[in-house]
Amino acid sequence: MQQEVVLAMLAKEPSQGHQLRARLDRALGPLGEGVNAGQIYVTLGRLEKAGLVAREGSSAARADWKVYALTPAGQERVAEWLAEVDWPRPDLAEFHLKLVAAAQAGLADPLGIVDAQRGELLHRLREVERAAMAEPDGSDAGLLLEGILLRLQADLRWLEACERAWTSRRRKR
Amino acid sequence: MNQPSEILVRARGLRRDYGRGESLVRAVDDVDLEVAAGEALAVMGPSGCGKSTLLHLLGGLDRPGAGELWLGDQRVDKLSERALAELRCHRIGFVFQAFHLMDELTAQENVELPALLAGRSPRRARRRAEELLDQAGVADRARHLPGRLSGGQRQRVAIARALANDPQILLADEPTGNLDSAAALDVLRLFEALHQGGLTLVIVTHDDRIAGTADRLVSMRDGALVGERRLTGGARGSLAQFAGLRGE
Numbered sequence: 001m002q003q004e005v006v007l008a009m010l011a012k013e014p015s016q017g018h019q020l021r022a023r024l025d026r027a028l029g030p031l032g033e034g035v036n037a038g039q040i041y042v043t044l045g046r047l048e049k050a051g052l053v054a055r056e057g058s059s060a061a062r063a064d065w066k067v068y069a070l071t072p073a074g075q076e077r078v079a080e081w082l083a084e085v086d087w088p089r090p091d092l093a094e095f096h097l098k099l100v101a102a103a104q105a106g107l108a109d110p111l112g113i114v115d116a117q118r119g120e121l122l123h124r125l126r127e128v129e130r131a132a133m134a135e136p137d138g139s140d141a142g143l144l145l146e147g148i149l150l151r152l153q154a155d156l157r158w159l160e161a162c163e164r165a166w167t168s169r170r171r172k173r
Numbered sequence: 174m175n176q177p178s179e180i181l182v183r184a185r186g187l188r189r190d191y192g193r194g195e196s197l198v199r200a201v202d203d204v205d206l207e208v209a210a211g212e213a214l215a216v217m218g219p220s221g222c223g224k225s226t227l228l229h230l231l232g233g234l235d236r237p238g239a240g241e242l243w244l245g246d247q248r249v250d251k252l253s254e255r256a257l258a259e260l261r262c263h264r265i266g267f268v269f270q271a272f273h274l275m276d277e278l279t280a281q282e283n284v285e286l287p288a289l290l291a292g293r294s295p296r297r298a299r300r301r302a303e304e305l306l307d308q309a310g311v312a313d314r315a316r317h318l319p320g321r322l323s324g325g326q327r328q329r330v331a332i333a334r335a336l337a338n339d340p341q342i343l344l345a346d347e348p349t350g351n352l353d354s355a356a357a358l359d360v361l362r363l364f365e366a367l368h369q370g371g372l373t374l375v376i377v378t379h380d381d382r383i384a385g386t387a388d389r390l391v392s393m394r395d396g397a398l399v400g401e402r403r404l405t406g407g408a409r410g411s412l413a414q415f416a417g418l419r420g421e
Contacts, residue, residue: 028413028416028418030412031412031413031416031418032413033411033412033413034411034412034413034414034416034418035413035418088417115400119402122381122384122390122402122404123404123406124415125381125382125384125385126384126385126387126404127412127415128385128412128415129361129382129384129385129386130365130385131412132358132385133358133361133362133365133385144416146354146355146358148415148416149354149382150354152381152415153381153382156381
């Protein structure tokens with residue numbers, strides 16, 4: 001989990017760690033299983049050392065009762081993060097090169113590799129689709145799941161293009 | 174999850190040609206296929222691969238040039254037109270990409286119609302239509318004409334209509350083809366609920382998302398079945414990994 005995410009979740013109001021966790025859970029739905037609670041406290045500790053968050057009130061004994069708030073530096077960092085234009089890149093080049101290398105060396109059938117990958121993506125698509133079906137209309141997590149679905153569909157379409165291309169190359173040989 | 178065992182549909186050497194001589198197209202070419210009772214099967218392939226023709230053969234909307242087709246223990250490829258119409262009316266439900274609702278009839282009347290044609294009493298047809306529209310999540314649209322419904326609502330009404338006579342099997346041809354992502358999800362949810370209820374589904378599509386409701390996927394190319402994949406069993410990673418969220 002990126003530090004900035006924890007920081008931005010705190011921007012709403014000073015909060016305890018478990019409140020941040022609840023906010024993340026609502027936004028992520030079934031995907032929230034990937035976020036462990038301990039990680040949030042570790043991140044808060046790091047952010048505190050960096051001067052981006054500060055503890056409010058008396059120093060409570062238990063980690064989950066401490067109330068954290070953004071410092072001015074923290075607020076600035078959140079604003080920067082929101083303005084950043086960044087986009088995760090799907091790593092298609094590696095898979096593409098796998099097919100090229102397999103065909104050149106005659107080590108494996110590119111179509112077999114495409115087919116295995118397609119099977120894996122279809123299984124993923126099924127998992128995500130089922131999670132999406134279980135979400136109530138208008139849920140935040142549903143919107144994230146839709147994004148993952150659309151990406152998987154795009155990847156599957158590319159695999160179809162790979163299959164067509166490698167099939168016709170095989171015929172030409 | 175259902176435990177499919179009994180075979181509901183059995184096709185052997187199914188074939189359907191169009192045209193003749195030079196222009197002969199073998200739309201369905203020697204297809205063997207079995208569908209278990211309670212199974213959800215997706216048939217996928219590019220447009221023109223013959224998947225719609227196959228679905229029409231399975232549903233008795235078209236007749237094979239060769240091969241055998243069984244529904245339960247009844248052989249259906251040799252039935253008379255009348256017996257085939259009877260079979261379509263009572264045992265098979267059809268859902269089309271373009272909905273094919275009657276524009277002059279309300280949603281409710283569309284769903285009642287097959288039951289009335291099958292000889293049910295108006296009262297019984299009406300009650301069943303209300304139940305089905307409710308199950309499809311469009312009960313509040315019962316009195317609307319199709320023209321006043323969204324695409325997703327129309328398709329859900331069409332699915333309710335397909336179920337009017339409690340068919341053994343529901344055949345769907347590109348049911349999400351005309352729908353946006355959210356409407357498609359509603360239709361998939363409905364299919365999933367029907368599947369959970371034990372209905373047998375065969376869905377022909379090029380929409381990968383149908384995989385979400387299917388137990389098994391067969392691929393079709395140039396009229397032939399070229400691959401099969403069982404989708405139950407799950408993927409190797411967690412949902413969170415697919416989203417790029419990973420515990421460090």
